Amino acid sequence: MLVNLLSDTVTKPTKAMLEAMMQADVGDDVFRGDPTVNHLQERVASMFGHQAALFCPSGTMTNQIALQIHTGDLEEVICDKDSHIFQYETGGYAHNGRSAIHLIDGAYGKITASQLQKAIRPGHDWLPQSTLVSLENSCNKGGGSFYTLEEVDVIKQVCEVNNLKFHLDGARLFNVLVETGDDPRDWGQRFDTLSICLSKGLGAPVGSLLIGDEKLIDKARRYRKVMGGGMRQAGILAAAGVYALDHHIDRLKVDNDRAKSIGQVLNKCSFIKHVNPVHTNIVIAELVDTSNADDLVSKLESVGIMSAALGGNTIRLVTHLDINDEMMDYTLKTLSSLTL
Secondary structure: OOEEOOOHHHOOOOHHHHHHHHOOOOOOHHHOOOHHHHHHHHHHHHHOOOOEEEEEOOHHHHHHHHHHHHOOOOEEEEEEOOOHHHHOOOOHHHHOOOOEEEEEOOEOOEOOHHHHHHHOOOOOOOOOEEEEEEEEOOEOOOOOEOOOHHHHHHHHHHHHHOOOEEEEEEOOHHHHHHHHOOOHHHHHOOOOEEEEEOOOOOOOOOOEEEEEOHHHHHHHHHHHHHOOOOOOOOHHHHHHHHHHHHHOOOOHHHHHHHHHHHHHHHOOOOOEEEEOOOOOOEEEEEEOOOOOHHHHHHHHHHOOEEOEEEEOOEEEEEOOOOOOHHHHHHHHHHHHHOOO
16 A cells, blocks of 8 residues: 655546536636636735735745746845745745745744744845735644634734735645635735645645736746746646535545554654654654654555655654555554564
């Protein structure tokens, strides 16, 4: 048996999703003429209470476009040290946006309003200008941790007082929403832009959307084009996103609950020192000093369980819609009996 817990990006389209893709009505999206893309963009914008949205190939692209429309030369983005835009986007904030980055040492990928207030630069000529604050919800490297609306509100107040733009990297936001029960509009109204991903827990093969007001999204289209993100008959891909929104949101709770079960088992393993609090579908565990993350990943692979070493002697396991009950039973039993 193979249980692929490497990431929730490894999912394959369901048969019904593939059928929806093959039946998609398409056109040229660069000319704004693809009806399925237009429908997806309008639906997601409305879902989050904004005027417009832009369909892009990846969450990295939507994040990078957001940085470019909000920041520029001699300016900086403030975020947690574990943020995806810093850790896993190849320094794109500097390469694409020509902006600096100011890191906050938060907890499990989350910053506080007081930390943000202290991080804002004074207006000296020799310092970059603080322009944008970016939060990640849920936070990948934080182990699927997430902000509450109340936590976001106090951060937003600091942004408003200091004239800072506010972006949400919401790649896995739907995993959060099934836990909190929040209305997506409540999240949308708090941010200038949001990025949501369709190709993680929602199970689409490709795609993310950048959400914002019409003026910002019109500007974002130009950045998407120069980055090579104009995909012409993209409705085939957008149809997978529409299907995912129709059928795959509520079931994310199953992924979250399965991740919590894995976390509970790992907490009892002799080779594990600490498991991050499991809030959504990501489990991050730190091994005892006498064990090695690469060795554990190899050992798990030898028994058919795929995982990832994150460095710092930690491993990550991620649940998703391609994991079934039989796979979960096997994973829990195997972890319970595993020795290093």
